[in-house]
Amino acid sequence: MSRKNAVKIKTLVAESSGYHFKSATDESSYVIASKHGLCQKADYCAPYNEGDPDCCKSCDIKLELASVTFLKRGKVNLTPSRVYSFPNNDIAIVQVEHH
Numbered sequence: 001m002s003r004k005n006a007v008k009i010k011t012l013v014a015e016s017s018g019y020h021f022k023s024a025t026d027e028s029s030y031v032i033a034s035k036h037g038l039c040q041k042a043d044y045c046a047p048y049n050e051g052d053p054d055c056c057k058s059c060d061i062k063l064e065l066a067s068v069t070f071l072k073r074g075k076v077n078l079t080p081s082r083v084y085s086f087p088n089n090d091i092a093i094v095q096v097e098h099h
Contacts, residue, residue, distance in 0.1 A: 003073070004073055005019055005020045005021065005072075006018075006019065006020075006072070006073065007019065007020050007031050007033075007070050007071065007072050007078065008070070008071045008072075009031070009033055009037055009038065009068065009069070009070055010068070010069040010071070011037075011038065011039070011040055011042070011067060011068050011069075012040060012067045013040065013041075013042055013043040013044075014037070014042050014043065016033065016034065016036075016037030016038075017033070017037070018031040018032055018033035018037065018070070018094075019031065019032050019033075020070075020072060020078065020096070028095060029078075029095070029096055029097075029098070030093050030094060030095055030096060031070055031078065031080075031093070031094045031096055032091065032092075032093050032094075033091075033092055033093075033094065034056070034090050034091060034092070035056045035059065035061075035063065035085060035089075035090050035091060035092045036048060036056045036090060038063050038065075038068055038083070038092055038094070039056070039059075039061060039063060040063070040064050040067060041061060045059075054090075056090035057088050057089055057090050058087075058088065060087070063083050063085060063092060065080040065081075065083055065094065068080055068094075070094075070096055076098065078096035078097065078098060079096060079097045079098075080094045080095070080096055081094075081095050081096065081097055082094070082095040083095075
């Protein structure tokens with residue numbers, strides 16, 4: 001994994017990080033991140049804030065990307081277009097576009 005592919009993720013309530021990668025089959029690209037790192041309600045989620053290590057795995061919240069910012073090294077903005085969230089895992093893959 002290369003540091004040049006690291007992405008800073010900012011929501012209205014928190015910051016986290018992800019990893020940017022490109023598809024091997026077409027021109028699309030994606031950021032892999034934790035669901036809690038993209039969640040607009042992380043500050044207000046009692047199980048998460050009480051330290052429940054598995055609460056995000058079973059959470060079925062619909063992640064809202066409108067308020068999420070993805071910033072790569074060199075101040076390159078990535079615009080989220082679609083999110084793929086996985087049940088029973090605290091992981092999400094976000095399709096992004098370069099700007």
